[in-house]
Amino acid sequence: MRLAVVLSGVALYSALYAAVPLLPLLERLFGAPPGAAGPGMGLPLLLLVLLSPLVPRLPLASGMALGGGLLLVGLGGILGALSPSLLLWTLFRLLQGMGAALVPALAIALVPVLYPQRALEMAGVYMAGNVLGGGLGRVLAGLLAEGVGVRGALLLLSLPALLLGLLVLHAPSRLPPLGPPRYDPRGWPLYLVGGILLFLNLFLANLLPYRLLEMGFGPGQVGLVYLAYLFGIPGSALSGLLARRLGAVATFRLAFLLALLGMGLLLLPPPRLVVGFALMMAALFTAQGLASGAAGRKGPGVSGAYVASFYLGGTLAGLLYPLFLHSFPLAVGLGLALGLLAFLLAPVR
Structure with a gap:
């Protein structure tokens, strides 16, 4: 389960940023004008800004919140890939943004608890996973779109977050409690x-x-x-x-x-x-x-x-x-x- 926390950034950001190179193709797919897919990129980040400080106050165990966040990111990506309109795709991107807000704040706080003797090193490894996930999402989305289309690319890149979320939710008690949040x-x-x-x-x-x-x-x-x-x-x-x-x-x-x-x-x-x-x-x-x-x-x-x-x-x-x-x-x-x-x-x- 410790490894799942470290890998959460890879799964999260590969799903979240997969849409970046596909924005013109999404607009073409839905018959929308250039730039119409922009809210689907900006609004999830806005939700991260608004919701991240509130996440530690949720009455959920850390495993439930982290697993649920990853599940929402994967589910939102899959439903967005199957959407019949750009509006629905944008709404499901909001679902991804809500799920994404649950993950990094908890993962960052869990790493030093799970690795007390190697907190500095593992914080760097976790962040490297975030970089890797964002890079893989962008690169693989473009490559997969040529083979399986835009919908197939978004669906496939959402599956790791969905599966990792289900894994964490299967045994949420294996992640330690973080205690009440302190806002300093x-x-x-x-x-x-x-x-x-x-x-x-x-x-x-x-x-x-x-x-x-x-x-x-x-x-x-x-x-x-x-x-x-x-x-x-x-x-x-x-x-x-x-x-x-x-x-x-x-x-x-x-x-x-x-x-x-x-x-x-x-x-x-x-x-x-x-x-x-x-x-x-x-x-x-x-x-x-x-x-x-x-x-x-x-x-x-x-x-x-x-x-x-x-x-x-x-x-x-x-x-x-x-x-x-x-x-x-x-x-x-x-x-x-x-x-x-x-x-x-x-x-x-």
Whole structure:
């Protein structure tokens, strides 16, 4: 059951992000105009922001809540794949968002309880699983859509979450209770850093295609640049080991120094720009592993608030990046300022 908690992020994010490369195909499938599938991506993240702080207060055992969340993510994905209209698909995406809100806050808090002697290392492994799941979901969705169609791709990528949820629900008592949640307002530096982490990730990643196309990159070359996300896997997985050797604060600050360097390289022509993007991703996910681990060790209340602030940062990135489409250097400047703020806060003691 401990392994199920660690793998929950792989199953969750592969199902949740499978729709990303399929958005134009979904709109074509349902005969909808371009952009009409956008709410199906934004609203689930909004539910994560709104519901994550409330999850620890639910009168459910941790196993019931975690298993139920995974079950809802899988079931929502399957029902969405079978939907006859875009409206129904969007509604079932809301069901996925509700289920997703139940998982990360509890999983982050469960990891240090299940692995008390290796809390730092396993927090990094859990975060690496999240990166792997998000990457696999995006890549496999495109590949599967060519073979089994859009509906088949979404259905198949929802099955792991459904099956893992059923497994956890089969023996919910095997996961330990987490106790009453504590909401600590003194954790605001941790919450702020959580928001900065996802904001920097999505804000600059959303703007990068426009920059690359201006430089003469083709669409296929732009897609290959996003293989840089794979560097987040070793970045997350090694965060705990580095923290054990160098100290959590020193590792966090080293990660953000590298992130700042990577952002600076984004202003240079390729291949240095591509190297900078890969370096930034590896560093951000290293810091993310440390921050989520720190939130988990403070209990389910703090971890729920951290998850909410994390996805709030992603929501703000989606709203703000269009304002910087014609001013990439200014966007990088904003990123550097936020990165420096996170470096100074270093809330991972």
